[in-house]
Each structure stands twice: as C-alpha cells, then as structure tokens.
Amino acid sequence: MKTKLIFLFVLFSGIISAQTDWDKWEADNSIYQLPEIKDRDYSLDHSNFGTLALTMLRDVYWFGFSDLDGDNCPFQPTCSTFFVDAVKKTNIVQGVLMFADRFTRDSNFFKSESRYKIGKSGKLIDPVDNYMLDENKITILGVLPDETE
C-alpha cells in the first residue's frame, strides 16, 4: 500500500509539473514582410524649375522603386532625400558630388559605428550639413549644440 501511494504520488507530481508541448512550441506569427514606408512627403517643390524637376524625379524613384523595394537605406536622411536637400542647400554641381560621395559611403558594407550616430529608427544619422564643407555646420556624435540661450 505504502509503495503504491509513493508510486502514485511520484507519477502524479510528474504529470502535474510537466511542461506541455503546446506552450513551448506554439507556432509564432512572424511577419517577414518589410515594414511599410510611412510619412513620405510626395509634395513638389515649386521654388524653381530645377527643384521642381528634382522633386519630380525623386517622387518617381520613390513610387516606382523605393516603395516597392522596402525601407532599405541604412542612412537617415535616405539617399534620395539627401540628394534633394544637398542640391537645395548648395547647387546642382556640389549636390551631385555630395550625392556621389554619399552613394559610395552607402555601398560600403563596413560602416564605422564610431562615425555615425544611430537614430531612434535604428538608422545611421548622416546629415547634409556635415558635407557642405563648412566646419561650423558639422554635427559630431553625442555633442549637443551650445547652450547659449
């Protein structure tokens, strides 16, 4: 009798504390689709013919390629936005050179983390102002602007 009781106790304690299969191995509802790109500003810049053409070109690229391909650019701002901003802030020649340089850096697989700050979106912060050849406009990682009112 005593042996039977011990046997039953051991048996049931094992069953009670046993891990169920379904808890651990339940299928995960993962979605592997690239996140949808939001907050695209498709508006055209009518300030002059050049910026109008450029923003049109950018919109065509976004609509025809970038939106279909997914959010792949590792930088913030993205290369297309960088190009438009660079031209707007400088001129077409300097803007094209800045874009060519950015495109080369984008193609580099080993981007140094010490050089780029990682933003909230997980992208590398690389502002246009850093490449305008004006030392006063360069923003360095983790350094806040001077607090002078």
Add this chain to the structure above:
Amino acid sequence: MRKNPNGKITIVYLLFFVFQIISSAQTIKPPDKFFTLLNRIKFGNHLFCTKDYLRAVEEYRSCLKLKPNDTLQFKIGLAYERMKKFGIAKMYFNSFPQENIFFPEARLEFYKTVFLMKQFREFRNLYLGSTGNFKYFPEITRLNYLTYLFEDLPLPDSSNFRLWFNVPAKEEIMKFYRKKVNLPRKSLTAAGLLSALIPGLGKIYAGELGDGITAFIFNGILGFLAYDNFRAGHKTRGWIFAGLTAIFYGGNIYGSVAAAQIYNKRNKVNYEQELSKFLERENYFTPDYNFCK
C-alpha cells in the same frame, strides 16, 4: 397630520453638527506667519540648495520686493547661471549695482558667463579693459588664458600660461596645452590631392578605410566599364559610364575633403568636451561660494 415631538430636537442637533463642522473647518487662507520674509528666504534657500533654481528665483524675487537683500540678488544670478541661462545671467550680473556687497563676485560671474557662452573674443576684449586692482584679477586672467585652448589661435607662451595655475591643476592644464598644440589634424588639400591621385586614398588618409576601399572599387569598376564599352565600339554606353566615372571620381575627391574636415572637427570637439568637463570639475578656477553648507 401628527407632529413629531422630536422634530425640533433633531433640527437643533443638525444645526449644531453643521456649525461645529464649519467652525472647526480649516480655512483656505493659511496663517500669516507662513509667509514671513524669513520663511520665504528659508524656503528659497531650500529650493536653491535642492537645485530647484527656477522656483528659488521666483521665491527670492518675492523676497526682494519686500526688502532689498544683496545675497539674494547675487543668488538669483547664480541660479540663472546654474540653469545654463547664460544670456539672462550675463545681463543680470552686468547690471549689478556697485554698492552691492557682492559686486566683485558678480563681476567675476559676469566674466564667467561670457566664457561659458563661448564668446571668447568678447571675453578677451573685456579682459583687456580690466585692471589689476580687481579682486578677482587672477581668476579672470586664468579664464583669459583658457579661452585660447578653445580657439584656433596661436597659444600664449607655455611659461606664462602655467604661471597662473596652482600646483594640483597646473600639470593637468599643461597636458591640455600640449594636447592642443599636438591635436591631430588632417590637411584638406592633402586629402583631396590623394584622392585625385588614387581614388579613395584621401578617405584612407582621413581615417575612413572602408569608404576609401569602396571608392577605389567603385571608380575602378566604372572606369573599366567605360573603357571596355568604348573599346567594344559601344559609344553610348561608353559615354554613360564615362559620365558616371567622372561624377563618382569628383564625388570621391569632394568626399575625401569632407571626411578630413569631419576628422578635424571630431578631434576638436572631443578635446573641447574633455577640457570642458575638467574645467567644470574645477569650477573654472573660480571660488565656490558654498551657500548650501
């Protein structure tokens, strides 16, 4: 209808309780003794010492309306300075009345706020106008020397520089002096020329090895494609690739110059951050008033 004989008694009881509650209720207006000048100063001091500077200023200002107080006036300026409201602090200290017992300290803090605002040229001009009779002349002289460590100007002679600092901090400051002299810099021209010579070399020179190699491969492939298409008689494709090669070749030179500039700026900013931290720790070699013993 029957009259309740206890009705009157109930009403009396009710009135008694109501009036009792009203009479013993706490009035909204606190006793006047809470807002005595001394209490307000004490409360202001408490706020100041717990670094609640904004409310401390408010409290001190209320006190000053009741009675002038030199210490409170000075502490208001200090509170602004500690809140990093340097512009207001600067104006405040600059307008300090001469008859105030804290006038020399306010003058020193005025210089300090100019320094903290990184208006170094203005600081040096102000320093030139100061006299040796000023109580805190050594302090402002030290700050004047320190301005050179933040700017791209020729540094004063090291023997003069070290003269004004006391022993514990002297060596540390001289380290910053030497570091400033030997701050690593990359020439923008050299970076551009190197990249013009071999694409990507300027980037490697500026410390961007990966970008340099990528630029070299990029230009190499595009150049080869242009050459190969021309050789094969595909002129249109040849011109397209030649154009792209030219753009990326130019971009590589431009990018190398920008990379060298970023390198220099990064070193400068890191140095200034390190120096600022040290100076903050040393309270910019100015007296610590210790109002919160």
